[in-house]
Amino acid sequence: MANKDASFLDEVKDVNPLKVKSKTIDSAPKKPKPIPRKLIEDEGKALLDSLSDEYVSPEIESDENNYFLRSGHSPDIIKRLKRGYWTVEGSIDLHGLVTEEAKECVVKFIQECKKKGIRCIRIIHGKGYGSINKEPVLKNKVRNWLSQKDEVIGFSEAPRHDGGSGVVIVLLKSNN
Template sequence: MKPAPPPDDEDRQLFRDAIGPVRPLERGGTTAPPRPRPPAEPLQFLRDEAAVRHELLDHPFDPAAIEVGEELVWLQAGQSPRLLRRLRRGQFSVSAEIDLHQMTVPVAREAIGQFIDACRRERALCVRIVHGKGLRSKADGPVLKKLTDQLLRRRADVLAFASARPAQGGTGAVIVLLRPL
């Protein structure tokens, strides 16, 4: 193979015009390789963790934020305990809901009956009844909660019920499994 002829002046000028101005390298000098970067520190995470410790110590204790009241749990005779376990774990999808807040006992009694009947007709088999925790009830305790418990235990179309998980209302609501039509 024959070496390529050296570029002429016109080619050199064309090359310089194409690459633009350049700065010559220093002779004999070497540039040091970049220093390795220090390992990353999760500073925001550490700040957040420190803030949580301080917040836990600084914030006043709010007893209303803790679950209050007895948990309601009932399983119809002859039904599998596994059904109740699954219900308490929240493994059923709630398809309808009624809120009894501000209702009187007679109105709530009628509303629960009509709600369950309508749910069965609509084939809604897992429902939530929000009865409240009775925090404004006097010495009698949670009136609507007791009423809900009594009414559901008497109905043949109720297979099981249990107090809701905290995210669904806790002891202020009950999840009910209904017998299909």
């Protein structure tokens, strides 16, 4: 075997490699681009900080079917949300989370949906049965956070068979 290796090396000793520039042949592997982790972290914190827990939107209706519609949009949007016109493409459940965890989850969830082009989402905040005073803590907070997000066109309380007052159906702006 050593004899074959030696004869092969002897035969190719004067060969020079071809200098070919090809899009398919890459002589040196490219280094991956660095991930700007600090920038991503800072942007996430800025988004969280931009939502106030004390803010109360004057546009949120306070009847038995809470809803919100950003000004400049057709009232038909709320009717369609209540009737299930749009298919819910994403859902998040906030049960068991404290306010800050819930806020972070809502912000990240909306960002992900925006990236994926998802328009109609469901946010389950619960009815408050598990809270200390048996009062819904997250219900009003989630609705106020949503009304502060520019991506949100509107939202409506889910129909009774879909969770009723413990769930909100949200319509997001399209990426177009």
